[in-house]
Amino acid sequence: EDQVTQSPEALRLQEGESSSLNCSYTVSGLRGLFWYRQDPGKGPEFLFTLYSAGEEKEKERLKATLTKKESFLHITAPKPEDSATYLCAGVSGNTPLVFGKGTRLSVIA
């Protein structure tokens, strides 16, 4: 059974304190690994797609990386506006997306 597991469930950082979020997956024949950001009361907002091990994508203070078993979302020098829930999802071929439960990030000024 395809699964995506995210850790930690919640993370509290001081402004400027860099850290990483983890997404481990067991999705056979992975075609894409996605990261989303979700703010309260809103739908998930697409951030990155990673297709193959070794690939990296960056956007502002965020960098996503992919290995054969997991993905990391690195947050460098976070700001309070980076506070949100970050979701990871995998897709294989024509099967539905499989989501993790998310990491709730709080960045304190």
Add this chain to the structure above:
Amino acid sequence: DAGITQSPRHKVTETGTPVTLRCHQTENHRYMYWYRQDPGHGLRLIHYSYGVKDTDKGEVSDGYSVSRSKTEDFLLTLESATSSQTSVYFCAIHGTGGTEAFFGQGTRLTVV
């Protein structure tokens, strides 16, 4: 922004009444999904569609039905709403292969 619209955005209904939520896309994407999101459970797949009239069940499909009579519309129906179906419902779309999915703004449904 991806062309995906959910309606209504908010609804309060009584136990036992039928409810239909609508998802409309303008992207001509093949795949459409309905998820529900509840505290502690993350996004859970209810039903999905991989083409007109082609649908399949997700992990929490009991009590829900769907229909897709044309590419752009995917309807989720609660035949007889129960309090356990109080939730936020999200529609998502994506194309074939490993392309990313885009989400609607959500529908907050309260069953009283």
